[in-house]
Amino acid sequence: MTRFADAVTVVPDEAGLAAGRSWIGRWVTASRRILDESADEPLGAALTDDALERARWARDQLAQLREPVTRRLLARSVWDATWPHDRLVVAASRLIRELDRIAAGKRIRVHANRGLGGIDGTIATASGIALATADRGVIRVLLGDLALLHDAGSLLGSGGAEIEGRLQLIVGDDGGGSIFDTLEVASADPALYARVMRTPQSVDTAALAAAYGWEFRRVETRGDLMPALTDAGATRTLIEVPLAH
Numbered sequence: 001m002t003r004f005a006d007a008v009t010v011v012p013d014e015a016g017l018a019a020g021r022s023w024i025g026r027w028v029t030a031s032r033r034i035l036d037e038s039a040d041e042p043l044g045a046a047l048t049d050d051a052l053e054r055a056r057w058a059r060d061q062l063a064q065l066r067e068p069v070t071r072r073l074l075a076r077s078v079w080d081a082t083w084p085h086d087r088l089v090v091a092a093s094r095l096i097r098e099l100d101r102i103a104a105g106k107r108i109r110v111h112a113n114r115g116l117g118g119i120d121g122t123i124a125t126a127s128g129i130a131l132a133t134a135d136r137g138v139i140r141v142l143l144g145d146l147a148l149l150h151d152a153g154s155l156l157g158s159g160g161a162e163i164e165g166r167l168q169l170i171v172g173d174d175g176g177g178s179i180f181d182t183l184e185v186a187s188a189d190p191a192l193y194a195r196v197m198r199t200p201q202s203v204d205t206a207a208l209a210a211a212y213g214w215e216f217r218r219v220e221t222r223g224d225l226m227p228a229l230t231d232a233g234a235t236r237t238l239i240e241v242p243l244a245h
């Protein structure tokens with residue numbers, strides 16, 4: 001027998017709601033712990049009366065700003081720079097694993113292609129989101145170098161005047177596909193591994209961006225990262241970040 005229902009009524013399940021609340025509570029606590037662990041170094045040394053100690057602290061801070069960007073810092077900075085009126089698109093990359101590890105709870109919309117959706121199409125996906133959304137923030141795409149190169153053709157489509165919002169491609173460049181470095185296959189013969197899995201590349205990304213009319217910025221140091229991510233200037237920017245590790 002076949003029956004058709006015109007309406008469904010959801011009956012509140014008090015026990016279920018309580019269990020859900022307790023589950024969320026545990027996640028919020030874990031998230032806060034991660035935030036606390038990642039909090040900036042206490043300002044003790046900066047506030048000390050000892051001039052030498054203060055100078056040492058200032059020198060250390062400056063030296064840190066001049067250091068190259070790590071994968072973790074990139075993931076954290078993109079997360080920190082993104083707010084509820086923005087959107088984030090994350091490609092299949094080692095970067096999404098890093099983000100998964102460090103991102104603490106925050107009410108922002110994050111998109112990712114899963115399943116058969118591969119690294120090709122990441123930029124096209126972001127362009128579609130940019131076209132469909134009425135949000136007026138920045139659409140940030142966090143992707144690896146290979147994901148950029150596999151979808152370079154989408155730099156063309158996403159440039160149309162149709163897209164009013166700002167689109168920012170943030171490319172963590174580690175010269176190939178490093179996601180496999182952390183998987184079992186990394187123990188294969190090094191030459192074969194490089195040829196089949198890592199597929200090194202050294203494409204001139206600045207020239208690629210110029211060819212498609214995108215603004216281009218290369219971020220070499222920690223100090224340059226946040227200003228690049230929060231720059232309200234161009235509508236279509238490709239930010240290349242060479243990764244230290």
Ligand SMILES: Cc1ncc(C[n+]2csc(CCOP(=O)(O)OP(=O)(O)O)c2C)c(N)n1
Pocket residue numbers: 092093094095117118119120143144145146147148172174176177178179180
């Ligand atoms: C079309 C397609 N081919 C292959 C893959 C398998 N794959 C997943 S991640 C990845 C490498 C990504 O390299 P990159 O974009 O540089 O990111 P990284 O891991 O280096 O951060 C590949 C080849 C895929 N997902 N889709």
Ligand SMILES: [Mg+2]
Pocket residue numbers: 144145146172173174175176177178
């Ligand atoms: Mg890579």
